[in-house]
Amino acid sequence: xxxxxxxxxxxxxxxxxxxxxxxxxxxxxxxxxxxxxxxxxxxxxxxxxxxxxxxxxxxxxxxxxxxxxxxxxxxxxxxxxxxxxxxxxxxxxxxxxxxxxxxxxxxxxxxxxxxxxxxxxxxxxxxxxxxxxxxxxxxxxxxxxxxxxxxxxxxxxxxxxxxxxxxxxxxxxxxxxxxxxxxxxxxxxxxxxxxxxxxxxxxxxxxxxxxxxxxxxxxxxxxxxxxxxxxxxxxxxxxxxxxxxxx
Amino acid sequence: xxxxxxxxxxxxxxxxxxxxxxxxxxxxxxxxxxxxxxxxxxxxxxxxxxxxxxxxxxxxxxxxxxxxxxxxxxxxxxxxxxxxxxxxxxxxxxxxxxxxxxxxxxxxxxxxxxxxxxxxxxxxxxxxxxxxxxxxxxxxxxxxxxxxxxxxxxxxxxxxxxxxxxxxxxxxxxxxxxxxxxxxxxxxxxxxxxxxxxxxxxxxxxxxxxxxxxxxxxxxxxxxxxxxxxxxxxxxxxxxxxxxxxxxxxxxxxxxxxxxxxxxxxxxxxxxxxxxxxxxxxxxxxxxxxxxxxxxxxxxxxxxxxxxxxxxxxxxxxxxxxxxxxxxxxxxxxxxxxxxxxxxxxxxxxxxxxxxxxxxxxxxxxxxxxxxxxxxxxxxxxxxxxxxxxxxxxxxxxxxxxxxxxxxxxxxxxxxxxxxxxxxxxxxxxxxxxxxxxxxxxxxxxxxxxxxxxxxxxxxxxxxxxxxxxxxxxxxxxxxxxxxxxxxxxxxxxxxxxxxxxxxxxxxxxxxxxxxxxxx
Numbered sequence: 001x002x003x004x005x006x007x008x009x010x011x012x013x014x015x016x017x018x019x020x021x022x023x024x025x026x027x028x029x030x031x032x033x034x035x036x037x038x039x040x041x042x043x044x045x046x047x048x049x050x051x052x053x054x055x056x057x058x059x060x061x062x063x064x065x066x067x068x069x070x071x072x073x074x075x076x077x078x079x080x081x082x083x084x085x086x087x088x089x090x091x092x093x094x095x096x097x098x099x100x101x102x103x104x105x106x107x108x109x110x111x112x113x114x115x116x117x118x119x120x121x122x123x124x125x126x127x128x129x130x131x132x133x134x135x136x137x138x139x140x141x142x143x144x145x146x147x148x149x150x151x152x153x154x155x156x157x158x159x160x161x162x163x164x165x166x167x168x169x170x171x172x173x174x175x176x177x178x179x180x181x182x183x184x185x186x187x188x189x190x191x192x193x194x195x196x197x198x199x200x201x202x203x204x205x206x207x208x209x210x211x212x213x214x215x216x217x218x219x220x221x222x223x224x225x226x227x228x229x230x231x232x233x234x235x236x237x238x239x240x241x242x243x244x245x246x247x
Numbered sequence: 248x249x250x251x252x253x254x255x256x257x258x259x260x261x262x263x264x265x266x267x268x269x270x271x272x273x274x275x276x277x278x279x280x281x282x283x284x285x286x287x288x289x290x291x292x293x294x295x296x297x298x299x300x301x302x303x304x305x306x307x308x309x310x311x312x313x314x315x316x317x318x319x320x321x322x323x324x325x326x327x328x329x330x331x332x333x334x335x336x337x338x339x340x341x342x343x344x345x346x347x348x349x350x351x352x353x354x355x356x357x358x359x360x361x362x363x364x365x366x367x368x369x370x371x372x373x374x375x376x377x378x379x380x381x382x383x384x385x386x387x388x389x390x391x392x393x394x395x396x397x398x399x400x401x402x403x404x405x406x407x408x409x410x411x412x413x414x415x416x417x418x419x420x421x422x423x424x425x426x427x428x429x430x431x432x433x434x435x436x437x438x439x440x441x442x443x444x445x446x447x448x449x450x451x452x453x454x455x456x457x458x459x460x461x462x463x464x465x466x467x468x469x470x471x472x473x474x475x476x477x478x479x480x481x482x483x484x485x486x487x488x489x490x491x492x493x494x495x496x497x498x499x500x501x502x503x504x505x506x507x508x509x510x511x512x513x514x515x516x517x518x519x520x521x522x523x524x525x526x527x528x529x530x531x532x533x534x535x536x537x538x539x540x541x542x543x544x545x546x547x548x549x550x551x552x553x554x555x556x557x558x559x560x561x562x563x564x565x566x567x568x569x570x571x572x573x574x575x576x577x578x579x580x581x582x583x584x585x586x587x588x589x590x591x592x593x594x595x596x597x598x599x600x601x602x603x604x605x606x607x608x609x610x611x612x613x614x615x616x617x618x619x620x621x622x623x624x625x626x627x628x629x630x631x632x633x634x635x636x637x638x639x640x641x642x643x644x645x646x647x648x649x650x651x652x653x654x655x656x657x658x659x660x661x662x663x664x665x666x667x668x669x670x671x672x673x674x675x676x677x678x679x680x681x682x683x684x685x686x687x688x689x690x691x692x693x694x695x696x697x698x699x700x701x702x703x704x705x706x707x708x709x710x711x712x713x714x715x716x717x718x719x720x721x722x723x724x725x726x727x728x729x730x731x732x733x734x735x736x737x738x739x740x741x742x743x744x745x746x747x748x749x750x751x752x753x754x755x756x757x758x759x760x761x762x763x764x765x766x767x
Contacts, residue, residue: 012635017623028355073619167284168436198429
């Protein structure tokens with residue numbers, strides 16, 4: 001079989017992630033095979049013949065082999081699971097399961113209730129230091145259907161949105177109606193963090209929470225120092241607390 | 248296209264610029280954001296855009312330069328707030344092109360010595376544009392300037408400074424301006440399919456020891472090149488809006504090549520002490536005031552535009568929520584790929600087929616782009632820098648990382664000794680999209696136009712500041728010739744629509760401008 005230029009790499013061997021290694025290995029095998037079929041001349045293959053010799057159907061077959069072996073993909077966008085549930089891992093906590101669902105981060109710090117009845121239920125990176133903490137009602141916002149529902153019926157007062165998406169588009173039509181935001185991902189520089197800063201909405205990014213369910217009263221330590229770029233770069237811990245009330 | 252021999256000097260420069268770009272790209276990618284969205288399959292569309300960029304950018308840049316040189320486009324860009332700034336030109340052009348190249352290398356579909364003439368040309372185009380755009384601060388990137396972007400000439404800064412309306416937290420203008428910027432930022436993220444490329448900040452500029460000014464551009468807001476804005480953005484009267492924003496007791500210590508800033512203390516709306524509002528596009532004489540006749544008019548304008556942006560956001564969000572995954576991928580990929588499409592508008596060479604279709608050479612890779620693979624290969628390329636092609640010898644200490652890594656592969660010098668290489672990926676191939684075709688209407692500063700009308704209008708227009716008699720009258724010349732007739736004419740052209748500086752000429756200092764500006 002034809003040898004590729006990159007087959008002689010002295011330093012680089014494998015991709016870091018198994019899925020990437022599996023895909024790239026399969027594509028490279030395909031390229032070797034097709035290069036052979038084309039007569040082995042790279043110059044005429046690379047930009048001309050490869051277009052007709054390496055096709056979408058070839059690449060579709062690579063994915064089909066992985067799925068046939070039992071692999072199911074992690075999702076990032078909900079629509080990917082909705083369109084191809086057979087190819088993706090299911091999204092937990094949607095539909096009937098939403099009522100009793102809570103994000104359960106294994107590293108979320110917790111503590112019993114203090115004298116004020118506040119139980120530490122997690123931490124997050126504060127986007128902007130506000131004069132006071134922020135208390136409201138926890139409501140999970142995770143899908144466009146939920147956003148559409150709030151857009152139609154209105155966002156209830158005092159909503160602290162719990163979001164597993166650091167982007168700024170899922171909640172775009174309703175973000176300014178949140179009293180506060182707890183986001184499971186991203187950093188204070190993520191799009192959701194930027195928008196929260198622009199709107200002046202108390203927001204904790206990169207949060208690790210445990211035991212907070214829909215309708216719980218929660219308090220964000222929005223008066224804590226904002227996490228800085230230097231803190232991210234140096235790995236310095238700068239977190240704000242999240243408490244559940246009435247414990 | 249002629250094929251001239253590649254020289255050692257060209258390769259040295261190309262590889263140097265690529266390495267400098269590598270260092271900064273890593274820092275930007277790991278410190279500025281984490282890309283994710285539950286609405287858009289972001290990594291999938293990014294990976295597709297990179298391939299489209301690799302296959303199409305060289306041809307499209309050559310097409311642009313058939314009418315206007317990169318450095319001339321840079322001259323135009325200094326006087327406008329349109330999408331040929333940060334991150335489109337400073338990072339997107341090279342970032343997307345070289346990420347496409349790096350991915351193809353790792354799939355065995357490319358060698359480091361393929362498309363060498365393209366690579367050298369793309370880098371040279373970028374260099375000439377950047378040097379021109381940054382002419383006033385004398386750098387090639389914000390990074391080289393210690394993360395600053397002082398691109399504007401004094402004459403424009405004086406107008407922004409003088410005409411700005413003062414405000415403070417709690418007053419009506421402050422509330423309107425803060426709400427406008429938040430709303431239009433949110434709209435920008437949605438227009439851009441979860442990317443920040445509709446927003447750009449430049450500066451800072453010093454007003455006095457306690458106050459600084461930055462310039463905030465909000466772009467692609469009206470019916471423009473993006474098919475998904477047809478109808479939903481019909482009420483937006485301006486495609487690009489610029490807010491000069493003065494802050495008090497807040498120092499912007501970092502303005503990066505993605506157009507994002509860092510400040511001490513953290514910037515909050517309470518720091519805003521003055522604002523203005525302008526529009527610009529390839530048909531304006533620089534920045535044109537919007538609603539700047541009085542403070543009351545500016546408040547009304549901010550509120551009106553925020554309302555229109557909010558309505559457009561809701562309409563667009565509902566449209567996107569009804570899209571298929573492939574439509575989301577196409578929109579995101581075309582938004583990314585077309586990040587600096589406005590250079591074609593400036594040159595009058597814009598064509599829908601060039602900028603709003605996925606080339607068939609890229610399209611064939613779509614079946615690979617499930618969420619998991621896309622996420623992981625993107626993370627390897629820009630975060631972990633862990634792909635085999637990115638791994639170098641163990642003595643290496645990568646900047647910001649110290650690992651034996653390098654984000655982008657240089658061109659091997661061995662091609663100068665006879666090792667075989669290829670020149671170009673070829674012309675633009677046919678493309679396709681599953682999005683509806685763009686309606687032939689474009690919002691410009693001269694009203695709604697067809698694309699043919701827009702291209703024709705641009706081809707016959709040169710802003711006064713960019714005409715041959717003015718183009719090289721730079722800040723150093725001005726320093727020694729402020730009393731000349733040419734300087735007076737240049738400044739008065741800039742001041743023509745200024746409420747405070749009209750006809751004041753070239754002799755004013757910053758203190759003179761402050762004395763003329765509103766005090767409250």
